[in-house]
């Protein structure tokens with residue numbers, strides 16, 4: 001499955017610092033984060049039996065699904081307030097309204 005990474009509301013994805021970090025001292029190598037991510041962010045190191053963040057920019061901005069499903073609490077993210085601050089600073093809500101109209105047109109088609 002190919003994952004196509006687009007700019008996030010017009011901002012190049014590589015300019016947004018949002019991706020998981022795994023605390024290997026807590027991780028038991030269950031693989032839930034790897035198989036549960038639909039965007040192929042993780043690989044897996046079979047020698048160490050730990051997930052590896054291979055494609056950090058594939059991570060959906062502000063998604064924390066893998067952290068929520070890790071029973072060991074081994075995954076962390078930057079504060080979500082950083083993303084909210086970026087939304088305010090870059091005035092993304094105006095852009096969102098335009099995107100919303102386009103999305104609604106697509107859904108009608």
Ligand code: SF4
Pocket residue numbers: 022026027028029030031032033034050051069070071072073074075
């Ligand atoms: S879900 Fe948590 S414990 Fe399981 S492999 Fe991922 S980080 Fe490790």
Ligand code: SF4
Pocket residue numbers: 020036037038039040041042058059060062063064065066067
């Ligand atoms: S936060 Fe979501 S998109 Fe990002 S690595 Fe975890 S499950 Fe994948």
